[in-house]
Amino acid sequence: MTDDTLDWISVGHVDDLPEGRVKTVTARTTSICLVHFDGQWTAMDNHCPHQRGPLGEGSIEKGVEGKCWLRCPWHGWDFDPLTGAPPGGHEDTGQKLFPLDIRDGEIFVGLEPEPPHTRTTTDVMVETMANWGVQSVFGMVGHSNLGLSDAIRRSVVDGRLRYYGIRHEGVAGFAASAYGKLTGEPAACLTIAGPGATNLLTGMWDAKVDRAPVLALTGQVQTQVFGPGAFQDIDLGSAFAAVSAFSQPVLSSSNHAELMSLACKTALVEQNVAHLVFPDDAQTLPSSQEAARPKGRMGRTDVTPAAADIDAAVDMLNGARRPVVIVGHGAYGARDAIIALAEKIGAPVLTTFKAKGLVPDSHPLGGGVLGRSGTPIASWFMNEADVILVLGASFSNHTGIASHEKIIQVDYDRMQLGKFHPVDLPIWGEIGAFCNAASARIARNPNAVDQEAEMAERWAIWRREKHRRLAEEAGRGIHSFAIFDLLGQLVPDDTIFAVDVGNNTYSFGRYLETKGTQRVLMSGYLGSIGYGFPAAIGAWAATQDKAALKGRKVVSISGDGGFGQYPMDFTTAVKYGMNITHVLLHNGELGKISKEQRSGEWPVWETDLVNPSFAAFARLCGGQGHKVTDSADLEAALREALGATGPALVEIMTDAELV
Template structure:
């Protein structure tokens, strides 16, 4: 007999399931094993009570339903085990009607809140708005809790094709916003696929939350299927890594993970054993939140350090200001200080875009990916004032000049060598304090206002870039032309995610930023970062953060980098991501070829066999355009930029003209 509240769902036509056969059907969201034996139909829960095997993929043998995984038998009509066994599969009422086979589903009580629900709600309370990941067999309970938060409008879930892309996307999101996104994976290989992207986040100081499934607690240790020691695997990359246990304070555990990611600007990791995820939450379990848990970040520098730095700036006649990635989002006070001093401002490559190249005091990027303008002003200066940069060898900040270094992270001060004045303080606060001190006593009255020299140097460099754009060896478009066109046609506030290789060096050298934000794999330098990073940037633009909301998203890669994650085009199509991708295709790992040649090694194994990338993107549902002639470049970029969805402009480029 069925309950009066039973709802009936047609699951098959009368002639659809032959005698002595089974199949899986779905009714009211439930997976059901439908059987047909001796002229009668049965409907059983699809999960074998032994280990969850899919009974709808089983067989009828000797009048019994046999589980396809381990051969356990059940009555195909009632779900009872043969005599001598106690297991039973839940069954559903069945009606054979004139138009087909119907299964009755009785209403279930509202589900109890699970451990995963408590942790997902806490995650949202801490302001996490995006999860990138893959749903799989060892994270289903957690995934279901995230689904409920997504359906409630508190989260947006981005289903990727490779977990590495999830980690890169979350890393880029953290770099851009200063807030963590999460990445979700299964145990074993899904979890280990995150590691490269998480290391990228760690070394570039981006907050990320990693949520990994794990095997059931009862099989910890012996080496169950897909079991690895995740605590050890993530021990070096994660500032915070803990396993969620039945006895954990679940809201507090998620709060601590979120806090570590935010405050330490690092990776936080939680391990969710399969059997813990859907446990009923303990009575009285509370949701964590950031209220009262985060201190003020406006660190004022110690008076002595501030006074010493001020004195150096007062005495300098040609100071140079260097902006690094650590100053992202905190540059207004630094620009105010530069304007008071008339000082040139250059950036590290990771800091590209922190001051627009159209600012009269901007000198472009310093170092290997930079401009001759920045190098000239570094050579001519008598003091270097560094904000949020770590003196990597790629940047090449000279150590032969007096240096004032300002950073919010004490460990970054004088990291590689001694500096004259290390200043611990929040960057914007410290810069404004220095400007205020100089307003009261500006110091040297013969200080050079460097605006005129900067205009002259920019004119020289732009003339050189124009000459390079005219270069044509008949072997593809040159990079100077690509980035001049992109800079001219894109939105001045576009977010640009770049990859690794010659394409990135050329971007740093030729693309003139205005109010752009640039994302890259800085210290790790991981090829493949670009396209997943653009996905993370796109997700960030869908928040209500005024610094990023609604901004255009661009992606710049080479063929080597894009080849590592090209399946993510289908992710972009699925989610309607408005990403304009510029792909420089020279059929070679060009940067490596140059390194081999310059080191007097033979150029070896750097050539690539590529598809027609534009046709591939089109086949995925995006817009793909291939450019072989510079005359077609503007029209292709304009069409791609106007396209509502993922678009790729594949430019066949000359490997030597970078």
């Protein structure tokens, strides 16, 4: 090929490389060893033929006969620095040389015009994934997922996907889990083999136990070295078996479009983790297969309960003088239908902690959270009820739904019905369908108590009590009530909260009064510390993907122990301009554990923490950082952080005893 038909690509300047040195440069995607030796310049293939070691990271050294050789840094193979020829004995052809030209001190390498991209197995699978509605991928590019990563890159360039490169795979797992909880649709998370995949597991368990759809894509070593103990080779099928509803390897003989379709369908239908293992050599195989689409693969989800069950529920509710509705996370999709039913019979609506905000505290029948993280309002109404309608809740011991009351339980998952103890009327069906069918026939009992008036009274009592608690401040930090009372007033009505684990979480559940259509994301059943800020990353990504979430503010909350788990991913938020406000309650200890040690009559041991200034850290990362030590400065700091266009952190010095 003549010089005028080549693509001449700049790879640097002559001043970049001293005499007698080599370096790695890249022209397009071709890795080249650039050599400056004996006053001459050479560009050769950068990969040693032994194990593809990078010659550009090697050195030019004198051999035993005084001749100089370019030595591979991995295993010492030698090549003539100007011709690429070996000394003999292991290769006959030597290294490929590329045309090189120097123009006004700038170095150009000539490459043949780039051939058209050859469609690969992972191109097919990524396109299929996008066709099924996956819009965001959280992950880390690495040596055992490069073929898959390039297929994802192509879809990002084409506008079919968004990609967020995280700093720790645990963040990718939590972000994808939070995305699934918020939207009911899967995001994907990408890792390498070995430690990258194992780092993902905690987030996958969070998704599994909280019923969030997630697609896990893990790289793997080449199929020919499975098992013998190759570098980073672990049995990923076994590692993910317990945490996933679907886990399959991607092989050369697989039906690649169908395999991805089954993974996506499993995640959606089962609301669970679907996992695919991509061996390195299976990622770039040529493929002429078309990407699959979901049309004709999914049915409607409206399941109306049996008529006899609706009849029985209507009879019980019509006869109730003090009906109460308790809603869990599984009822989110039926919010409007639930409110309509509750208003028709004047029933207070209490929520589990995971469903906080489903019916806002600002609603005349909203009674707040029930259970350990809840309000005395909710527990009072539950204890006074004569019929309890439980919608999409699991009866966890954290919530403490009274088992001795008359209970109607409705759930789409039949295994949840009467799971821990018998209920008076277990009903299988979709919650919205039940509410719509029952609402048409129920009527308020003429002898019913005016519980709406009682609700107003109970809120007044609780608000007076909360304000009295401010007197407990003793100069050791700001009271949690002051923080969450003010935050609740300042945030928009459609805020998405991502909360961590610890005393900060209990205080949030107890003190922050929800309004509008606010949502709360948490690590519910797994209860994993460190969840809050990664979950906010996932929630923010969802606000970019989903029209119904566009423009919604994301606020994350943690203690210093929780934020310290994954602090470097604050730089991820900076990199992608994520509009996240993080509220950090800094008390210098794992306060919840200290409290548990005292409660169990143990000495408090090893719960103290040594921390930096988190506000200064946020600023060093390129975001906003505000530190608050006095309640008088709290409002200004929160207002400024909430108004930021990128990530902002408010570090509030708190008293671990005031929760």
